[in-house]
Amino acid sequence: MATSTKAYGVQSEKDNLKPMDIQRRDVGDDDVKLDITYCGVCHSDIHTARNEWGGSTYPVVPGHEIIGRVTAIGKNVKDFKEGDLVGVGCLVDSCQECAQCKNDMEQFCEKGATFTYNSEDKHLKGQQTFGGYSSSVVVDKEFILRIPENLDEAGAAPLLCAGITTWSPLSHWKVKKGDKVGVIGLGGLGHMGVKFANAMGAHVVMITTSPSKAEDAKKLGAHEVLISKNEEEMAKHQGTFDFILNTIPVGHKMDPYIGLLKVDATMVLVGAVEPLEPFNGGGIIMGRKRIAGSLIGGIKETQEMLDFCGKHNIVSDIELIDIKDINEAYDRVVKADVKYRFVIDMASLKN
Ligand code: NAP
Ligand code: ZN
Numbered sequence: 001m002a003t004s005t006k007a008y009g010v011q012s013e014k015d016n017l018k019p020m021d022i023q024r025r026d027v028g029d030d031d032v033k034l035d036i037t038y039c040g041v042c043h044s045d046i047h048t049a050r051n052e053w054g055g056s057t058y059p060v061v062p063g064h065e066i067i068g069r070v071t072a073i074g075k076n077v078k079d080f081k082e083g084d085l086v087g088v089g090c091l092v093d094s095c096q097e098c099a100q101c102k103n104d105m106e107q108f109c110e111k112g113a114t115f116t117y118n119s120e121d122k123h124l125k126g127q128q129t130f131g132g133y134s135s136s137v138v139v140d141k142e143f144i145l146r147i148p149e150n151l152d153e154a155g156a157a158p159l160l161c162a163g164i165t166t167w168s169p170l171s172h173w174k175v176k177k178g179d180k181v182g183v184i185g186l187g188g189l190g191h192m193g194v195k196f197a198n199a200m201g202a203h204v205v206m207i208t209t210s211p212s213k214a215e216d217a218k219k220l221g222a223h224e225v226l227i228s229k230n231e232e233e234m235a236k237h238q239g240t241f242d243f244i245l246n247t248i249p250v251g252h253k254m255d256p257y258i259g260l261l262k263v264d265a266t267m268v269l270v271g272a273v274e275p276l277e278p279f280n281g282g283g284i285i286m287g288r289k290r291i292a293g294s295l296i297g298g299i300k301e302t303q304e305m306l307d308f309c310g311k312h313n314i315v316s317d318i319e320l321i322d323i324k325d326i327n328e329a330y331d332r333v334v335k336a337d338v339k340y341r342f343v344i345d346m347a348s349l350k351n
Pocket of ligand 2: 042043044045064090161162
């Protein structure tokens with residue numbers, strides 16, 4: 001059984017986002033239903049809507065930075081009640097039994113995690129999951145996050161993806177006070193990376209292609225700004241970074257960034273899910289350097305990040321938009337022209 005629900009999505013990779021109706025399952029015993037109040041706009045939404053990674057199944061309803069209020073719960077739900085402020089990130093299901101799930105890394109579920117959009121829906125057979133550009137969603141209680149009530153609701157939305165995707169590698173690689181940490185790319189992910197690295201006590205260097213963002217980067221918590229197109233400036237920072245978080249959304253030249261790492265230091269990629277330009281093996285051999293990847297974060301870790309944000313009053317810097325302006329927002333994200341995350345006011349879908 002399912003209910004027709006208003007949404008915004010694309011019917012093909014060439015399509016603009018338009019209003020559409022989708023089916024949401026009725027509330028099961030383990031489910032939580034929420035009215036969506038805000039949804040962030042991640043670059044992954046654009047990659048998926050436009051089939052830039054391949055594998056998109058249409059229609060696509062993007063959105064995995066979901067904030068809302070609980071409107072109904074199933075009989076097995078004890079931790080949430082009607083009216084609670086909650087969030088849903090990139091994950092809505094996993095087997096809960098494999099080693100990865102038991103180890104709180106549901107994103108790497110051995111049976112395959114169910115992502116919030118464009119995954120096979122385990123409940124409504126024959127359709128894929130639809131994301132948060134919609135008026136409501138029904139999600140298993142294990143994938144519902146509690147949002148600290150002191151946080152700005154709209155600003156909290158991007159924590160569900162941009163927040164956890166940057167928090168997880170910074171904490172996994174144990175970034176600490178005094179480390180020199182570079183964050184490449186001042187967009188949705190990058191600006192959260194700067195805030196978190198600063199809060200962890202690191203010396204933060206914003207590595208950007210956009211000189212116009214330098215002043216903002218400092219306000220967000222960067223101690224220095226490095227313009228990556230400036231070879232002289234890049235040369236001054238050679239071999240000095242303990243850790244680099246690379247959020248560039250497309251394939252790119254790696255050598256200039258590898259050169260920035262110290263001996264034994266790591267650069268973590270979270271953005272470029274596609275072929276990278278060939279890089280010189282010597283760049284990592286000389287200095288025992290590491291290149292690693294990271295995918296969002298598990299549910300437990302996401303709750304820890306949200307609680308940290310509640311305690312330190314950390315939210316995203318956002319541009320709030322109506323749903324009708326979503327196509328223009330996509331074009332601006334692609335041009336690296338967003339300060340620093342678009343968030344959709346979902347009340348605008350009702351009008
Ligand atoms: P975004 O808001 O578009 O930010 C990306 C930033 O990277 C841009 O603002 C720009 O910053 C810089 N940039 C863009 N093109 C570049 C290029 N060709 N060379 C160098 N720098 C470039 O994107 P986002 O939402 O933060 O997402 C970043 C990437 O991470 C996307 O590919 C997204 O799909 C992916 N992602 C991955 C995960 C994961 O779990 N691994 C989770 C969420 C998102 P400057 O103007 O400062 O240079
Ligand atoms: Zn995302």
